[in-house]
Amino acid sequence: MSTVMELTDVQQDILGTIRDFVDKDVLPNVMKYERADEFPGPLVETMKELGLFGTTIPEEYGGLGLDLTTYALIVKELSRGWISLSGVVNTHFIASFMIKTFGTQEQKDRLLPKMATGEVRCAFSMTEPHAGTDVQSIRTRAVRDGDDYVINGQKMWVTNGLRAGIVMLLAVTDPTAEPRHRGMTTFIIEKDPDVDEQPGLTIPPKLKKLGYKGVESTELVFENYRTPAHSILGGEEGVGFKQFMAGVELGRVNVAARGLGIAQSALDNSLRYAQERETFGKPIANHQLIQAKLAMMATKLRAAELLTIDAARRKDTGERADLEAGMAKLFATEVAEENALEAMRIHGGYGYSQEYPIERLYRDAPVLLIGEGSNEIQQLVIARRLLELHKI
Template identity: 45%
Template sequence: MIRSQETLNLLLDSIARFVRERLVPNEELVAETDQIPAALLDEMRELGLFGLCLPEEYGGLGLTMEEEVLAAIELGRTSPAFRSAIGSNNGIGSTGIVLDGTPEQKERYLPRLASGELIGSFCLTEPEAGSDAASLRTTAVRDGDHYVLNGTKRFITNAPEAGIFTVMARTDPAGKGADAISAFVVEAGTPGLTLGKIDRKMGQKGAHTCDVIFDNCRVPAANLIGEKEGVGFKTAMKTLDKGRLHIAAVATGAAERMLADAVRYATERKQFGKPIAEFQLIQAMLADSQAEIYASRCMIVDAARRRDAGERVTSEASCAKMFATEMCGRVADRAVQIFGGAGYMSDYGIERFYRDVRLFRIYEGTTQIQQIVIARELLRTFSG
């Protein structure tokens, strides 16, 4: 749902100009240093990018899902690290509090997340619990007015910079299912919370992940999200439905960027006396990419509109995430092929995107998990 087309157009134009004039020129610097310049982060705060999707009453812009995915497509047209810097504040790092937090929890954390004063992070994955999130082992044992957390979370995005962590932990040690899992807000600097070394990754330089370790970490009971045990897994799944649409949109934006670069190169590069864009086999790769990008956009916008209308979109979100991220990988591969030998060289940037977008098919639920979710939802409709 678009509330005001004129207002949205102004926002999208502003984001597009910022991406084009400030972020794209700094892509190589971020890739080389593995850091986003502080000045750029300050500009992102000033533009309100950290609070795009947070409620207006807490200082955010309160974008609807449809508005959010259109903004995410614009942000996807540059290195994923820039989007990742603001992504958890607008998504998995805040959504649990927005959806299920108490009024006190919302008032304490959401304004600072919206302003970018705080960076949020989402702690679900563990060394032995990734796709099988319900099997997580981190525990939270009640002790008076506190819970004592023990366990390790792995590959946690923005953890090195985070001010707060949304942590999924098992509050019923005897329970083996999802109903034993609760969600907590844990503040950075809490005794017993430590961070591992920053992970070395295939791509996405400037977007940092690391282990988050809880060793008898005492968290106030007031930081139990919603002050209710046993609903953390449901909170996480609702968070992921929204996050999957967001990632699908980012992947689509990245595909649009790579296709534009490939078209530009194909019109400039000459072989056999003419631009390679005139060769039909090159045109076929460009056409396939354009058609798949268009299909991805249509899926994402449709699913976003359904979510804004209050529909359950678990299947649609998984369809969009699976299709968009797989599509993005195919576009990346074709783009490298169109660039030829130059595509394998770092000077042209396309090999960086090739590595960066590979992660889209893994996080927020792998493609294989999306297939399971889609099949489960499909079979449920026939059995119900």
Template identity: 35%
Template sequence: MTTANPGMDADVFEQFHEQLKRYVRERLIPAEAQVIAEDKIPDDILAEMREMGLFGLTMPVEYGGAGMNITQYVETIHTLSYALPAYRSITSINLGMVCSAIKLNGTEEQKSEWLPRLAAGEIASFGLTEPGSGSDSAGLQTTAVRSGNGYVLNGTKRYITNSPFAKVALIMARTNKESLPKNAHVSAFIVPMDTPGITVGKSDKKMGQGGSHIADIIMEDVYVPGEALLGGEEGKGFAVAMQSLDNGRLSVGAAATAYAKRALDTAVRYANERKAFGEPIANFQLIQAMLADSQAEIYAAQCMMRDAIAKADAGQKVLMEAASFKMFASEMCGRVTDRCVQIHGGAGYLAEYEAERFFRDSRIYRIYEGTTQIMQLVIAKQMLRNFAAGVEG
């Protein structure tokens, strides 16, 4: 068990949280149409987000961050994610994955160099997925071959969030040709994106999540010095990735839960405004059943979230809780956004209304940071390990 993180002062966090709620509703939501039309977050909003410290929430105070604990961080992501997913996407890789990896595994020199830059808003990417491997790290093909005091990286990373405008990427690569026990053939490298030999592919066109970008990172004979090896030790990359993914899964679960609430609020509003047979459709019991089911599922996800983050801040391992929450919340969000379309009827299929966008945006939550099927495997394997060890619960 690790030492619990007290996080930001409770009163200061509450003030920040209230400010963020207003910012989401008064600034970010009104700008959504522009973000979607231009497929990018406007520079002035990005500057505001940096000024608010949204890129440095989880960075330690001594490195220029806010020093939030996991509970405060996930609650912040939950609040931010009521708005368009692109706003969370631009910050989340910094906060939940790259920061976590460097903070927990980096050398003092790596922390001093990179955490202040990430906190100030330099955008990061997390390079694990490849054309031939996602959750299967044994199939990872990117190589890092020793060359003098450094390494030469070759390979392609796929579907990498924020890569078109990232300043740095945390790249997972093979430092051993053979697949070793506990994936000890995988190491992690901190790679500036302007390093010679790196090419970023064209942004992929996606089903939803306008304003958020993913693309390939292609590495051809990319030389990095030995100091780029995270923690200065080979073979720790898989453990770093899995450790970071717990935070990523909590973030995705929080985002899915908040976006489901946004869809439900929109459905309730529409059901009260739309009339049929001379009265609002909200008066019809089958509409009420869809609203009630959605509310109950959102409440369940919120309870799961708060249980998981409380355990994480108490220093407990939350691999199973994070996977369970991510799985349930992402599937739940899909059901709620589907009901939102159904409540809108024909209007729900039109781009003029938000319902169809919620439906498209939410689909990815069941895929990234581990598909629902991978979450099932993670949960079941942990259950079996617990049984073998005589651990209950």
């Protein structure tokens, strides 16, 4: 871990533990899981033992009660090993934040303790086949019927959709609301994990993806699915869109941190390989054009880390941080993509081969450009805030 910030003793301890886990358990096994597109069950069990599912859940509910900055550092470290591991915790982390921040006392008391241990893992679902960026055009409907709501609709790209025991679901409760987001509500769907057919809910086979293997992304098909009225997050209808957007904003810092992990891995591998591989009688690290690549990779990584830590710290103080989180997400994920490609060039033909981790980094990076608000949208968020701040 480069030292863009001074770490506390707690941060050093926990990051040391995660670094050991990544070096000893993840890196030697990642290729096996990745090639088979297999869920890394044993690694996830260790992550539970390390308390990673409760990182930001308050201690009173059995979590570690750590701040977002520490969480971002952990996510970077996990992603240095494999971004799919951070994918397993990411949606859980957003769901924990939503329940902790907006949940009723009953929801917090009942759900957070089992989420903190990882006994129950969570997914986060707003996207639909026809609506990703344009969240306000979702169509999944929830209609009150006695003590229940009846849900109909189709969700898309639900990371951890099959194995999750809880899905934070955004649905339309009032289709006549203007603006449309006022008619949207968050439901805490408590479903059976690992079951693809349950009353009112079908989970088709996982979606096939370029990278980000091992962690499943699924559709969820709701057909007259019944959920109790008390499963509404915070008990309030019509505020779901805001709750989800708060979750996404937090998720941006987390995605930035995942970008750092990929960018770091690309740099680490390149530094090593450039000193081992020889051409024209000397290590390629002695060729100035390769040195220029290493210099730019490291410089961009450091800049991305500074942006990410800045955004995380700002969020930790409770200040508005949409500008900073947007910049961190935009820059760090573009750096991930660029460093992965530069690492491939440095590795030459071996970078393209499945013998080395570079082609995996190259396939894993692009999802970060798309998720938690695409990088096009980040630019809109940044510009909107700048114009607000500098209005003439």
